[in-house]
Amino acid sequence: MMIYTCTLNPSVDYVVEAQQIELGKLNRATKTSYFPGGKGINVSRVLKRLHIHNIALGFIGGFTGQFIADELKREHILTDFITVPGQTRLNIKLKGERETEINGEGPVISDKHKEALIDKIKQIKKGDILVLAGSLPPSIDDTFYVMMMEEAKKRKVAVVVDTSGSALKQAIAYEPFLLKPNQMELGELFGVSIHSRHQIIEYGKKLIDNGVQHVIVSLAGDGAILFHKDVILIAQAPKGMVKNSVGAGDSMVAGFLAAYVNEAPLEEAFRYSVAAGSATAFSEDLCTEDGVHRLLSEVTITRMEDAV
Numbered sequence: 001m002m003i004y005t006c007t008l009n010p011s012v013d014y015v016v017e018a019q020q021i022e023l024g025k026l027n028r029a030t031k032t033s034y035f036p037g038g039k040g041i042n043v044s045r046v047l048k049r050l051h052i053h054n055i056a057l058g059f060i061g062g063f064t065g066q067f068i069a070d071e072l073k074r075e076h077i078l079t080d081f082i083t084v085p086g087q088t089r090l091n092i093k094l095k096g097e098r099e100t101e102i103n104g105e106g107p108v109i110s111d112k113h114k115e116a117l118i119d120k121i122k123q124i125k126k127g128d129i130l131v132l133a134g135s136l137p138p139s140i141d142d143t144f145y146v147m148m149m150e151e152a153k154k155r156k157v158a159v160v161v162d163t164s165g166s167a168l169k170q171a172i173a174y175e176p177f178l179l180k181p182n183q184m185e186l187g188e189l190f191g192v193s194i195h196s197r198h199q200i201i202e203y204g205k206k207l208i209d210n211g212v213q214h215v216i217v218s219l220a221g222d223g224a225i226l227f228h229k230d231v232i233l234i235a236q237a238p239k240g241m242v243k244n245s246v247g248a249g250d251s252m253v254a255g256f257l258a259a260y261v262n263e264a265p266l267e268e269a270f271r272y273s274v275a276a277g278s279a280t281a282f283s284e285d286l287c288t289e290d291g292v293h294r295l296l297s298e299v300t301i302t303r304m305e306d307a308v
């Protein structure tokens with residue numbers, strides 16, 4: 001069994017810390033760092049830290065793309081990227097009093113390169129897992145996610161989807177193994193804005209009724225809710241000092257998959273997932289295995305009695 005992650009629009013995450021950030025002024029950073037990023041790439045990095053072999057797929061280009069390839073190689077992560085003309089985007093993560101993000105657009109991807117990626121998806125085998133994560137570069141429309149999900153379905157490959165907008169909406173029909181919307185993305189899926197726990201439960205259940213196998217609605221510092229046809233589990237996140245929450249959601253996906261492939265019971269896989277998300281939020285880079293293990297006992301999980 002192999003896990004593949006696919007990031008159509010990777011990024012170099014440029015994290016800039018400053019005591020105060022004022023628009024229209026010269027601001028000086030107190031600290032800057034670069035990380036290989038993009039949602040699927042984050043999932044790959046966390047899986048590797050949790051000792052789960054995986055292969056990262058996607059498009060990279062230019063010096064920023066090379067940085068990603070080099071960093072993943074340094075971390076011994078297998079990759080099978082398609083190199084495209086243009087530059088992989090640089091996403092700015094500003095850490096002032098609050099976290100502000102400016103994500104780039106990403107390079108133009110030609111039809112030839114899109115086909116090359118579909119060919120790679122066609123090589124994935126029954127029993128493997130494919131994680132489709134992140135936004136699409138502007139030259140690729142949402143039907144590309146549909147094409148990949150169709151290929152996966154034909155081959156009985158379990159699909160995990162962590163994206164937003166209409167690509168996420170279209171994923172439901174393919175009965176994915178796991179969806180991980182945050183509260184806002186869950187609302188977007190149904191064209192509503194969600195303000196209460198009651199609404200999260202209502203719409204999370206609807207996804208299960210539509211055939212999605214597992215749904216994790218992530219709620220940042222408030223934890224997460226897991227939906228499955230037999231059970232709904234509510235997790236409180238551990239308390240701690242947030243250093244950089246970029247990639248917390250991706251770490252949840254990786255944590256859940258790592259525990260799942262190690263055949264952990266559902267509740268333990270969910271605990272691992274929440275601990276991984278929080279361990280990332282409490283770290284500058286993504287979580288480490290030790291960081292996840294330290295938080296496991298601080299994740300409180302309760303069962304909602306009226307299951308779906």
Ligand SMILES: Nc1ncnc2c1ncn2[C@@H]1O[C@H](COP(=O)(O)OP(=O)(O)OP(=O)(O)O)[C@@H](O)[C@H]1O
Nearest residue numbers: 182218219220221223237247248249250277278281
């Ligand atoms: N402030 C926090 N305190 C504790 N845990 C947190 C905090 N923020 C995030 N987490 C953990 O990370 C998980 C995912 O966070 P969140 O809901 O922000 O995901 P997301 O919106 O997908 O984030 P991203 O796109 O940055 O990866 C939460 O369910 C929680 O376990």
Ligand SMILES: O=P(O)(O)OC[C@@]1(O)O[C@H](CO)[C@@H](O)[C@@H]1O
Nearest residue numbers: 011037038039091103134135247
């Ligand atoms: O623009 P997208 O693809 O929606 O999100 C990209 C991104 O914000 O997501 C990751 C965190 O989840 C970061 O590594 C990256 O910069």
